[in-house]
Amino acid sequence: MAETRQWHLASRPVGEPTEENFELVTVDRPEPEANEVLVKTLYQSVDPYMRGRMRDAESYAEPWDVGEPMKASVVGEVVESNAAEYDEGDIVTGDLLWAEHAVADAGELQRVDPDHGPISTALGVLGMPGVTGYWGLNDVCDPKPGDTVFVSAAAGAVGSVVGQLAKLSGARVVGTAGSEAKIDWLTDELGFDAAINYKETDDLSSAVKEACPNGVDCYFDNVGGPITDAVWPRLNVDARVAVCGQIALYNETEVPTGPRKLTKLIETRATVEGLLVSDYQQRWGQALQRLSQFVQSGDIQYRENVVEGFENAPDAFLGLFEGENIGKQVVKVADGQHA
């Protein structure tokens, strides 16, 4: 019988995850039942939110079970189909497993058209991160021409979309990132008005103040922690804050503390709203259509950091917390007919 490999959660991390928390397991390749297809993974996504699923705690994403395969968005090729909608060779995307092969119900999958560009973008600019950036910015932050939009993790999969969309809205755009290569990409290629290398900045508060002489009208917060502490005091009256991620805090073992900033909200009547892309299921296609137009026109650029080899998927995930990726972090698992 044919086999396949899966990454299982070996143990729950305490603090920063390590390779010890992952186990590569060889299992029998599953067989599709009626209305199911067998998908061969070509690209697998790793995303910061997965850190939350490693915890045994109630949250927006269900925790993974120890000893079980972990879940991930993948782009893959249908290699066996018992579903009328899909033929062998079709390229699909869906929330499957950290696995070289997985079965899926036809209803769980979306078709990816290889003629529209690299299929891996279905995990990034034309996938969950892109849609997150699109609705997070447009629904929660709602920037207007002349507004200053501040985005943290600006060179990441979500942040880079947010910043470019904000530029298209006529805003002044400022971001943070953790390397000079990222800063250069933001300012030289993506059109950011200013970018702050937070790893090389002693005084973040002054850096934010200098980069945002008219204050901050919209803050798209992917990171939390000290960057958020530096941005909140610059919020303008009626500012809108989208809390999308708090990666600075995900690996903390004790509840982290920081300055209490809520009084600033009274001063400014700012609104702070948590953001979860699954709330936009009904408007997913609308975002994808726009993003696709902007990618084709060149108005939105993207980068991917492709880690080769399924065996390196945990490393790719751990690299997110080191900020090693410019743009979307993806794992290339196999070549397909079209890839």
Add this chain to the structure above:
Amino acid sequence: MAETRQWHLASRPVGEPTEENFELVTVDRPEPEANEVLVKTLYQSVDPYMRGRMRDAESYAEPWDVGEPMKASVVGEVVESNAAEYDEGDIVTGDLLWAEHAVADAGELQRVDPDHGPISTALGVLGMPGVTGYWGLNDVCDPKPGDTVFVSAAAGAVGSVVGQLAKLSGARVVGTAGSEAKIDWLTDELGFDAAINYKETDDLSSAVKEACPNGVDCYFDNVGGPITDAVWPRLNVDARVAVCGQIALYNETEVPTGPRKLTKLIETRATVEGLLVSDYQQRWGQALQRLSQFVQSGDIQYRENVVEGFENAPDAFLGLFEGENIGKQVVKVADGQHA
């Protein structure tokens, strides 16, 4: 020439204000010019937000100047009128001074009808605190029947209005206060479903959890600090938080710290919004009309803690930080013809 007395800001407090920060000054009684009236103060308001005006820092309320009279809402009697709209003996309210007499432009004043109830209520349930509670609850929190509404400083001028309005909306209402007398008022007379004496509670988190078995849908935050730390973890999906005051922090000399809770907003997609009643200037009358109906029908009850004597105004203000008041803290400055 007739004289009057004013309280001046003698110095800016560092930390908790003391009587040393106030100076009682006797000055010539001012004379009204064209379109002005001279108002004899009958009741003067003291409010927690005044602590911010003692600071020399940019905020929503302009700082008071050292050596100058402080500002306050008052209810008073027109004793001299150069304005067509007002006659001697009229009862008015407006933002005037910590003073026994003050002149005001006719346009700065609103008329108070003594036949509608005690005139001091124009500083409380039928004034700024009532309107704050009305729009803060209805516009920001927007409770629905069955929702759990949590309000801190629930026995204060704003909180007691918020809790009763929330009950009228069909919500389950839980509040915090700092004495058994306040707790009794909330639960026995105002209809709160539960109330927590935070000064007698070792484990606020457990107390909030127990009092809110279905979580918290609306949180009206007057206090901040440890109470907020205990409430945020109980926020439900799509919860609405109105940040109205942070009295727990107003006297801190260094930036206070606390747990970083923003990740909770991602889990819940809750919205946190700062609230300032001056944004509701256009809808002030609408709130007053409703509140007035509810007071007359008995659906909203109120209490006032009346401190007698203009010389005791600083004490009345300082008492706010000790939580000595049940309901609205007012200073009775003089008897009027109607009061």
